[in-house]
Amino acid sequence: MSRTVYEFTVQSPPGDPITYDIERLADAMRIDDISRLSVESRGSQAIVTVYPDDPLADVHLPDPDLLAMDERGRVWAGLYHNGRRVWVRLYDPVSGSAQRLLLFGTTGAGKSTAGQILLAAMKRSGIAVWYADLKGGQSAPEARGNVDWPVFTQEGAIAQLRTYWDVMKDREERYARLGRSKFLKDRPDPLMYEVIDEANRLLEKGAPYRDEATYYIKDIGRTGRSLGMGIALFAQAGHLEELGGSDTLRSMLKEGEVLLLRWTSNLMRQLVADGLLPPGQKLAPIPKYAGATRLISQFEAEEDENRPGTQGSGYLLSGPYPGARMRFFRVGSALPTEGLDPEMLALYGDGPHAALEKSAWPVAGDAYTQRLDGDAAYTAAFARNVTVGPGTNPPPPPPAPGASQASDRLTITDRVQAALENNGGADMDAHALLTAVNADGGRTVALGSIRNALSRLRT
Numbered sequence: 001m002s003r004t005v006y007e008f009t010v011q012s013p014p015g016d017p018i019t020y021d022i023e024r025l026a027d028a029m030r031i032d033d034i035s036r037l038s039v040e041s042r043g044s045q046a047i048v049t050v051y052p053d054d055p056l057a058d059v060h061l062p063d064p065d066l067l068a069m070d071e072r073g074r075v076w077a078g079l080y081h082n083g084r085r086v087w088v089r090l091y092d093p094v095s096g097s098a099q100r101l102l103l104f105g106t107t108g109a110g111k112s113t114a115g116q117i118l119l120a121a122m123k124r125s126g127i128a129v130w131y132a133d134l135k136g137g138q139s140a141p142e143a144r145g146n147v148d149w150p151v152f153t154q155e156g157a158i159a160q161l162r163t164y165w166d167v168m169k170d171r172e173e174r175y176a177r178l179g180r181s182k183f184l185k186d187r188p189d190p191l192m193y194e195v196i197d198e199a200n201r202l203l204e205k206g207a208p209y210r211d212e213a214t215y216y217i218k219d220i221g222r223t224g225r226s227l228g229m230g231i232a233l234f235a236q237a238g239h240l241e242e243l244g245g246s247d248t249l250r251s252m253l254k255e256g257e258v259l260l261l262r263w264t265s266n267l268m269r270q271l272v273a274d275g276l277l278p279p280g281q282k283l284a285p286i287p288k289y290a291g292a293t294r295l296i297s298q299f300e301a302e303e304d305e306n307r308p309g310t311q312g313s314g315y316l317l318s319g320p321y322p323g324a325r326m327r328f329f330r331v332g333s334a335l336p337t338e339g340l341d342p343e344m345l346a347l348y349g350d351g352p353h354a355a356l357e358k359s360a361w362p363v364a365g366d367a368y369t370q371r372l373d374g375d376a377a378y379t380a381a382f383a384r385n386v387t388v389g390p391g392t393n394p395p396p397p398p399p400a401p402g403a404s405q406a407s408d409r410l411t412i413t414d415r416v417q418a419a420l421e422n423n424g425g426a427d428m429d430a431h432a433l434l435t436a437v438n439a440d441g442g443r444t445v446a447l448g449s450i451r452n453a454l455s456r457l458r459t
C-alpha cells in the first residue's frame, strides 16, 4: 500500500510572520481529520504536512532497554509526527547539571503514563528517584517498587520535599569543600530526581502545605541543578497561579524541559503571554479524540462511535521543534489489568533501583531510611533539628498535620472560589462544585451551602 505524504513549504514576505488557524486551514484544504495535518512555522516560513492518516495513531517503544539515558543525558520518550525521535533531557554532562521538568495537561491527557516512561527511564539510568503521588498512589501503581522512596499523602510529600532539600544542602556544603562546581554523575553520588505527580494538589489554593511546598520547589529548582538534584512536576492546571502562585514556576518554565499535553485554553494564553512560545508560534490544539468528524443527518443510520483517543500527544516546548506534534510511547497493557500491569512492570525491568548515597542517610533521617509516609513521615522530617550548611535558614516547619486543616480555616465561599479557580475558570454547576469542595480535605458541606455561597459570589 503506498502512503503518500504531501509537504508544502510556505514563505511569506520577510518580516511578515506567518499566522494561521489550523482548523480553518484544514477546512479550506478539505481535510476532515485534523490529526492528518501538521503546520510548523517559524517567522515568515512554514512547513505544512498532510498525511494520509494520523501519523501518531500508534507509537510503540521497540524495546524497554532503549529507555536508558544516552551519553548526552537524554532519554527517548516518543516520536514526532514526522517520525523523528523525541528526546527528553534528564542530565547535561557538559554543564554537569540535573534538569527541571514540567509536564502539563488536563485530566486524562496522559501525564501519569508519560510519567511512568520517565520514571522507568530514570530507573534504567541509575537515577535515584523520590516520588510523590498526590492521588494516593493511583497515578502510577507500578512506580511503588521501582523508585527509591514513594509517598502518597500531603504529609509524605512535604516531608519528602523537606528531606530532599536537606540532602541538597548537605551536598552543597560537601561539594563546596571539595572545590567542585559541577555535578559528576555517580562520582560518587547518584543523580537524583524528586518527582511529584498531581503536583497541583500540593500547590493549589487551599492545599495544606502550599506555601512550604512552594518554597522548597523554588529553592530546589534554583540550587539543585549543579548538585545533581533535579525536580519534575506533573500537573493539571488551568493557569500557573494555581501552582504555588507568583512566579514559582516561571524560571522552571523558561529554562526547564517543558512538555505540554492536552490543555485548557487559559493555560495556553498564559504560556503565550509569558513568552514561552516564540511569537507567531501557535500550537494546534490537541483534540480529545482523533479521526474525522462529520455532521450526521437524522435520516442516517446511527453510527457506532469508536474514535481513538489522543492521550500522550503534545508538544516538547523546550525541544528543537516546539511546534511539532509529538506523542509519548503507548506503554502498558491494552486493557486494564487486575493489580499491577505486567507490561508496565516490564518497562522498569527487574534490576535494582539507585538509592540516595549512604553518606547522606544521617542527614535524610528516619523519614527516608524507614521510607515513611503520612503523619509518621511528617513527624520524622520536621520534629528534629538537622544542622545544614552555614548561612541557610530553612523556613519554619509547616503546620502540624490535622492541627489546622487549611480548608477548615476557609469559609465555604473561599472554598467554592478555590474550586472554581482550580477548574481553570471554567463553569461548574452546584453539583460539580459540591463534589469538588467536599474533596478538598475540609469539613463536609451540603448542597444548600454551596448554593448560598454561589449567590454571595454573584453579588
Ligand SMILES: Nc1ncnc2c1ncn2[C@@H]1O[C@H](COP(=O)(O)OP(=O)(O)O)[C@@H](O)[C@H]1O
Pocket (backbone or CB within 6 Å): 105, 106, 107, 108, 109, 110, 111, 112, 113, 114, 311, 312, 313, 327, 328, 329, 330, 331, 332
Ligand atoms: N501515549 C499514549 N498512547 C495511548 N494511550 C495512552 C498514552 N498515554 C496515556 N494513554 C492512556 O490514557 C489514559 C489516561 O492516561 P493518564 O496517564 O492516567 O492521564 P493523566 O495522568 O494525565 O490523567 C490511560 O488509560 C492511558 O492508558
Ligand SMILES: [Mg+2]
Pocket (backbone or CB within 6 Å): 111, 112, 113, 139, 197
Ligand atoms: Mg495522572
